[in-house]
Amino acid sequence: MSFLKKALTKSPWVFHLSTGSCNNCDIEIIDCLTPRFDVERFGVMLVGSIRHADIILITGSMNKKSVKRVKVLYEQAPRPCAVVACGTCSCGGHFFRDSYNTDTPVSKTIPVDVYIPGCPPKPEALIAGIVKALGKLDEKRKNR
Amino acid sequence: MIKGIFYFLIFPGFLFTAAMGCLSGWFDRKLTARIHWRVGPPWYQNFVDFLKLLGKEIIVPADSMRGLFLFAPVTAVIGATLLSVVLWQPNLRTDSGFLGDLIVAIYLSMIPALALIIGGMASRNPLASLGASREMKLMLAYELPFIVSIATVIIKNGYTIRLYEMVQHQAAHGAIIGSPSGFIAFIVALLCMQAKLGLVPFDIAEAETEIMGGPLVEYSGAPLGFFRLSKLMMLFAMPVFLITVFWGGIAPGALGAAVGLGKLLVILLVAVLIKNTNPRLRIDQALRFFWGPVTVLAVISILLTLAGL
Numbered sequence A: 001m002s003f004l005k006k007a008l009t010k011s012p013w014v015f016h017l018s019t020g021s022c023n024n025c026d027i028e029i030i031d032c033l034t035p036r037f038d039v040e041r042f043g044v045m046l047v048g049s050i051r052h053a054d055i056i057l058i059t060g061s062m063n064k065k066s067v068k069r070v071k072v073l074y075e076q077a078p079r080p081c082a083v084v085a086c087g088t089c090s091c092g093g094h095f096f097r098d099s100y101n102t103d104t105p106v107s108k109t110i111p112v113d114v115y116i117p118g119c120p121p122k123p124e125a126l127i128a129g130i131v132k133a134l135g136k137l138d139e140k141r142k143n144r
Numbered sequence B: 001m002i003k004g005i006f007y008f009l010i011f012p013g014f015l016f017t018a019a020m021g022c023l024s025g026w027f028d029r030k031l032t033a034r035i036h037w038r039v040g041p042p043w044y045q046n047f048v049d050f051l052k053l054l055g056k057e058i059i060v061p062a063d064s065m066r067g068l069f070l071f072a073p074v075t076a077v078i079g080a081t082l083l084s085v086v087l088w089q090p091n092l093r094t095d096s097g098f099l100g101d102l103i104v105a106i107y108l109s110m111i112p113a114l115a116l117i118i119g120g121m122a123s124r125n126p127l128a129s130l131g132a133s134r135e136m137k138l139m140l141a142y143e144l145p146f147i148v149s150i151a152t153v154i155i156k157n158g159y160t161i162r163l164y165e166m167v168q169h170q171a172a173h174g175a176i177i178g179s180p181s182g183f184i185a186f187i188v189a190l191l192c193m194q195a196k197l198g199l200v201p202f203d204i205a206e207a208e209t210e211i212m213g214g215p216l217v218e219y220s221g222a223p224l225g226f227f228r229l230s231k232l233m234m235l236f237a238m239p240v241f242l243i244t245v246f247w248g249g250i251a252p253g254a255l256g257a258a259v260g261l262g263k264l265l266v267i268l269l270v271a272v273l274i275k276n277t278n279p280r281l282r283i284d285q286a287l288r289f290f291w292g293p294v295t296v297l298a299v300i301s302i303l304l305t306l307a308g309l
């Protein structure tokens, strides 16, 4: 079923989920859509509803109020679906790891497939991360 | 029998309309990208999106109305297919139409929007019902000028409501769009088409950045794919509607097909340019726009027609 694989990897729709970021990672994500990088070339779209998502892109340090919401959103996503942690905050906690109101890292709450470190990561790094996530997405489709 | 099945399922029914719709959708996305100075997606992008959605998990929200929720997307696709079949009969020069198929075509063109409303309401998501109610108001807004502009065409074609006779009449007396009144009516219909297709100044019901896709917010997997497909099919069927009614239809033969494709691209080009140069309206602004200036324009075109222009 190579065309199913092709279909899945040629049109990844990304849902952007901020768990209390400083908004810098989010701006870098938007950068990927600008003429300079133009990820729509590869079929990547930013979608508004979690039900349409193939990849969940998480930014931010996961404050305690987000934990419950992130779990619900993760369960609402249609399978197969990959999770990408974007930014040092969501990968490892960064300087919020000892904070009283965060529950870092994100992987404590939901399983993360790909980590993109950086504060914020460059758009090139983000695109590389999404490409890695595509491989994971296809594995998940096979194991479903 | 076999011919009928071929007619509905392959050409000019489901497969043909879906394929042309996906390509029209690509034209829209690519042109938008070029206007933004981007590269844009490859030509097969919409096909791939649809195939991918077929392979995804289908989630039915726990307290939705299951039957209606799953039935609505199929209705939308069937409506768009039937519209295309009815419209292509006169364009293929087969006189198998019936008295009043113009009226049927107008009704069929409303079915995808109705299905979207039903699906949104059935999903019981607050954002979806908000989108559905906006879609309903938008329908009330654009249907009035649309039907008035079609009335111009009916009068100009010697009071016929058969698509086949309309195309024949235009072949004999020149296209409607060539006369002043016909041109005004065409512009009105073009604006209404923009709203029917949910393109940008009138994408109030879907408003991705505001209510996250409106009625589609709970849809995933294959039903979402069918809704998107029905939208793409309408993106092809509605320009064909306008070409048939206002612009002399599509002539038979290779040359006729090429000219028809040119007309289709011109209409799509205008729609995409309007889409990319306008911000989204509020629902009350859209209602005022359609019931005010646009309806007045449509009425003027009727008066001009009656005066013989």
Ligand code: SF4
Binding pocket: A020, A021, A022, A023, A024, A025, A059, A060, A061, A086, A087, A088, A089, A090, A094, A118, A119, A120, A121
């Ligand atoms: S990783 Fe850096 S840029 Fe990203 S949210 Fe954290 S602090 Fe902000």
